[in-house]
Amino acid sequence: MTSMTLDLHEDESRRAQKGADRWLIVGTILMGTLVLGPLGLPVFCRGIYLLRKAQSAGLSVRPMMVTLIGYVIILDAAINSIGWGLDIFANHALITRTIFTAWGNLMDGGYFWHYNELWIGGAGAPGEKAWIIVCIVVVFPMRIAAAIGFLQMRRWGHQWMIVTCWFGLIAWMGYILNMTMYADVRYAGVAFPVLGWWLYNIFYITPFLAIPYLHTVNREIFSD
Amino acid sequence: MTAKPPMSEQDRRRRRALIVFQIFVYGCLIAMFLIQLQMLFVKEW
Numbered sequence: 001m002t003s004m005t006l007d008l009h010e011d012e013s014r015r016a017q018k019g020a021d022r023w024l025i026v027g028t029i030l031m032g033t034l035v036l037g038p039l040g041l042p043v044f045c046r047g048i049y050l051l052r053k054a055q056s057a058g059l060s061v062r063p064m065m066v067t068l069i070g071y072v073i074i075l076d077a078a079i080n081s082i083g084w085g086l087d088i089f090a091n092h093a094l095i096t097r098t099i100f101t102a103w104g105n106l107m108d109g110g111y112f113w114h115y116n117e118l119w120i121g122g123a124g125a126p127g128e129k130a131w132i133i134v135c136i137v138v139v140f141p142m143r144i145a146a147a148i149g150f151l152q153m154r155r156w157g158h159q160w161m162i163v164t165c166w167f168g169l170i171a172w173m174g175y176i177l178n179m180t181m182y183a184d185v186r187y188a189g190v191a192f193p194v195l196g197w198w199l200y201n202i203f204y205i206t207p208f209l210a211i212p213y214l215h216t217v218n219r220e221i222f223s224d
Numbered sequence: 225m226t227a228k229p230p231m232s233e234q235d236r237r238r239r240r241a242l243i244v245f246q247i248f249v250y251g252c253l254i255a256m257f258l259i260q261l262q263m264l265f266v267k268e269w
Contacts, residue, residue, distance in 0.1 A: 169249060172253075173249065173252060173253070176253060176256050177256065180256040180259055180260060183259070183260045183263055184263050184267060187260070187263070187264075187267075187269055188267075188269050189269060190269065193264055193269050194257075194260045194261055194263070194264040195264070198257055198260075208246070208249070209246075211242055211246065212239050212242040212243055212246065215238055215239070215242055216231065216235045216238060216239045216242075
């Protein structure tokens, strides 16, 4: 690396960070739509590649762990919000009535039996609606806001990431305990009971993996 | 990349406690999975 002044170094770093973030944001938005996921992944990977390149060139960019955790949390919240948002607000749309019930019939009877038969519409499994509403109204918006602050390396972003990751733990423990209590009913008559459900959902239920990192990362790198 | 600052004893203990707690939480999730798996073997779905 050629020697450069501090100002020049900061300018270069900021430009590299912005360039990488542009790819990372577009990739995450594409993957967040669920159906465009295969298009979003290579775009996201290019962002990661640019960030790594800037890092090894000695520029001051955001640490890789912060970048990965922040974007994955946004992605997790976005993907869940789309599916469950449709279940609440568009449960009589043709796409919801066909895709959701077909998917339910495949691996989760909670989205097949008595679908659209409660007063509120959508999934009719016991307790399911309560978890859906608390997640898309409280947990996921909070999670996306926290992750944005976290990616901007703000103090409040770090603090709220800790809050939202603990909330994620409560939400998923509660959700899985709830569905297991009547699993004998929920899986009745579906094509791939238990194994199909766990294979599909295992990636959703692990956002609290970041908790030890968040509690032990050097807090001074996040500014007020 | 700059070298990581050494982790304090307090942080080390905190991280260990959090990892132990996570093992407990994952244990609970695995228990739920095993309960469902047991149903898979005995029920005629």
